[in-house]
Amino acid sequence: MDDIQPTPRSGIDKLAIRVAAAHLQDGPVTAGYQGDRAAVVALLNDALATELVCVARYRRHYYTVTGRQNAAIKAEFLAHALQEQEHADWLAERIIQLNGEPDFNPATLLARSHAEYDESVDVQAMVRADLIAERVAIESYRQMIERLGTADPTTTHLLIKIMAVEEEHADDMRDLLD
Structure with a gap:
């Protein structure tokens, strides 16, 4: 590695890059990572709890909605449940990349979740509860993105990607309101 010199043309220091890459135990997070890993993992675990509660809420709504007239709403609930599971x-995966532990503990999910679980039996009450939860998720992700700033571009990109889907979900739920 001693024969590697900074490339004046690109301004990239190849030696520094290769030295930083030598810490294999850190996985994908290099020495240049600017975030507070513990704080980012805590944020992500709260987001994980929120997504898992949303999966449970949408699944419950999917299974409890009845009637042919509600077939489109039922299908929307299932589609959203599957997307929320994908977000989770x-x-x-990002928590693992940051050398953290994803917290799937069911005993603490509701306490850590930003959104609430819902046991409505009326279809429009379900739609309203889901719209509120989506709006909560959107604001939660917006605040997380703002808090991260430029310290962790990969996590920020992930949160923006999830937030965009949550905005679509909110739009879908708003369209289902009577």
């Missing part, structure tokens, strides 16, 4: 999976 992405968050858990």
